[in-house]
Amino acid sequence: LAAAPPGAAVATTTGGLFRLPRALREAVEGAGGQVRTGTRATALRRAGEPDSGTSGPDGPGWEVAVTGPDGGAILRAPRLVLATPGAPALDLLRGLVDVGDxxxxxxxxxxxxxxxxxxxxxxxxxRGSGLLVPPGAAAVRAKALTHASAKWPWLAAATTPGEHVLRVSYGRPGERTDDVDPTLALRDAATLLGVPLPPAALRDARVVARAGALAASTPAHLAQVARLGERVRALPGLRVTGAWVAGTGLAAVVAHAQAVAGEMSQ
Structure with a gap:
């Protein structure tokens, strides 16, 4: 892991966080597992139910119906961790436990x-490693800016003198972001940094949009998922994890997933 400059309570992987899922895939495959991309789980049921045609490979277990590039299939396992986003997880759990609340x-x-x-x-x-923009600021639409090559020493070492990597963030509750583009981001970055950034200064850009991200984990929501977790634990060999259960951020998600894995290995 690479730490940010002193005083910052954050860290990342040297080279970028994209290396984390790659390392996870290598670990799974190294342990004899499979990773299927472009595949969607469409149904979950206990193995051995009347229409399943099987009692499971090791006695009662779980079956997941999936669709992917090669068509549909039924995957079977004695133990299952459901690690999807919240809405798909509730769809898969419906009929197994009460998810209505x-x-x-x-x-x-x-x-x-x-x-x-x-x-x-x-x-x-x-601006140091970046800044947050208070709601209602008239001069910019951005809600935050990260001076990434100032924040992460490994990224600074990967760039040439005078070259910088910036990340400009958009999206407050109820705000549209589908019209955000590099031209707007460059203009906002110049305003926030107090440095002229003409179009000719732009060497490259990447726009990444996410829907339904950063949902607030209210006390009511945490109570709801805690009750759901107890219902799921009553089903042998089934657990749930993910940001919608654990809370946002890698520190919360990884810790929760590790705890679930520990339960399942007992």
Missing amino acids: VDLPAGSAITHVTLVVRAPALDAAP
Whole structure:
């Protein structure tokens, strides 16, 4: 892991967080497991039910109906961890446990625009590793900016002098983000950083949009998922995990997933 400069309570993987799922895949396959991409789970049921045609490979267990590039299939396992987002998880659990009292927060649409710019004036990191924008700011639409190459030493080492990586974030509750583009992000970044960033300064850009992200975990929601978790635990060999249960952020999600894995291995 690579830590941010002193005082920042954050960390990332050297080279970028995209390496984390790659490492997870390697670990799964190294342990004899399979990773199927482009595959969707459509139904979940106990093995051995009248229409399943099987009692499970090791006695009673679970069956998951999936669809993917090669068509449909039934996957069977004696133990199962359901690690999907909240809405698909509730759809799969419906009929197995009562999910009627679980209301999932809708969350907000968010868009991140990553900019690579040539701007020697940013060598001084005028806003440190970044800043948050208070609601109602008239000069910009962005809600946050991260000076990524100032925040992460490994990224600074990967760029040339005068070259910088910025991430501009958009999306407050009820706000549209489908019209966000690099031109807007470059203009907002210049305003927030107090440094001219003309179109010619832009070397590269990437826009990533997510729907329903960063939903608030209210006390009522936490109580609901706790009750649901107890109902699921009453079903042998089945558990749930994910941000909608554990809370947002890798620290919460990983810790919860590790606890679930520990339960399942007992």
